[in-house]
Amino acid sequence: MLSLTKLYSGYASTPVLRNITLSLAAGEIIAIVGRNGAGKTTLLKTIMGLLPVQAGKIMLDGKDITLLPAHQRVNCGFGYVPQGHQVFPTLSVREHLLIGQHSKVARTRQIEWLFDLFPMLYEKQNDRADQLSGGQQQQLAIACALISNPRILLLDEPLNGIQLSLLPKLVETLKQVNQNFCTAIILVEQDLDLVLALTQQTYILVKGELVDRFDTKSIQLNNTLLHKYLSL
Numbered sequence: 001m002l003s004l005t006k007l008y009s010g011y012a013s014t015p016v017l018r019n020i021t022l023s024l025a026a027g028e029i030i031a032i033v034g035r036n037g038a039g040k041t042t043l044l045k046t047i048m049g050l051l052p053v054q055a056g057k058i059m060l061d062g063k064d065i066t067l068l069p070a071h072q073r074v075n076c077g078f079g080y081v082p083q084g085h086q087v088f089p090t091l092s093v094r095e096h097l098l099i100g101q102h103s104k105v106a107r108t109r110q111i112e113w114l115f116d117l118f119p120m121l122y123e124k125q126n127d128r129a130d131q132l133s134g135g136q137q138q139q140l141a142i143a144c145a146l147i148s149n150p151r152i153l154l155l156d157e158p159l160n161g162i163q164l165s166l167l168p169k170l171v172e173t174l175k176q177v178n179q180n181f182c183t184a185i186i187l188v189e190q191d192l193d194l195v196l197a198l199t200q201q202t203y204i205l206v207k208g209e210l211v212d213r214f215d216t217k218s219i220q221l222n223n224t225l226l227h228k229y230l231s232l
């Protein structure tokens with residue numbers, strides 16, 4: 001479904017990603033792991049069209065989308081949850097979801113569907129986002145990405161700054177979305193518990209290059225690997 005071929009990307013003065021080749025099938029869930037500064041966020045931003053590709057290709061369903069701007073990628077089925085549970089502080093929960101629902105994206109979901117998936121958002125639908133806890137804001141950010149009914153969900157460290165007790169709920173919700181709608185997920189995460197609970201394949205990013213790929217189940221027992229690439 002999605003393939004990156006020999007991709008180079010980065011910032012004006014800082015090349016970051018080098019020679020990235022990766023493919024993702026419909027409904028597949030993969031993790032990208034690596035130390036701080038390895039380029040994980042840069043990779044998600046490049047896939048989302050928020051950073052220009054310097055060389056290489058991004059294909060979706062056989063169509064070249066390398067130059068497609070970010071807002072059109074949403075229409076193609078990408079949903080993006082950036083790092084740091086980014087929400088609009090003064091808007092209510094319901095207003096967040098209404099903005100997504102009234103966007104020009106063709107495949108928007110009903111807000112009630114999201115309330116079923118995240119009952120907390122139903123209870124707090126009239127609260128302002130800045131009245132929510134970090135974990136609740138993160139659930140709102142994920143719900144906002146899901147409202148466009150994405151085929152590929154890009155998640156940047158969703159556990160960062162939230163209580164670990166939320167992990168089982170987050171895993172259950174994401175698995176439900178994956179199984180019911182065949183939504184593929186690319187997860188960038190430093191927390192190995194989430195990687196192990198959710199993903200099938202794990203790619204290792206080192207200094208902007210993908211150096212290896214493993215069945216996620218196999219990495220738990222591989223102390224050498226964890227120590228070498230993840231400082232664990």
Ligand SMILES: Nc1ncnc2c1ncn2[C@@H]1O[C@H](COP(=O)(O)OP(=O)(O)OP(=O)(O)O)[C@@H](O)[C@H]1O
Nearest residue numbers: 011012014016034035036037038039040041042043
């Ligand atoms: N806006 C920017 N301008 C220039 N360089 C940047 C910018 N943002 C990030 N970088 C650099 O790009 C490199 C990769 O950063 P990136 O945020 O993609 O890494 P990461 O693996 O996501 O790290 P972390 O786990 O800390 O979030 C780093 O060297 C970083 O300093």
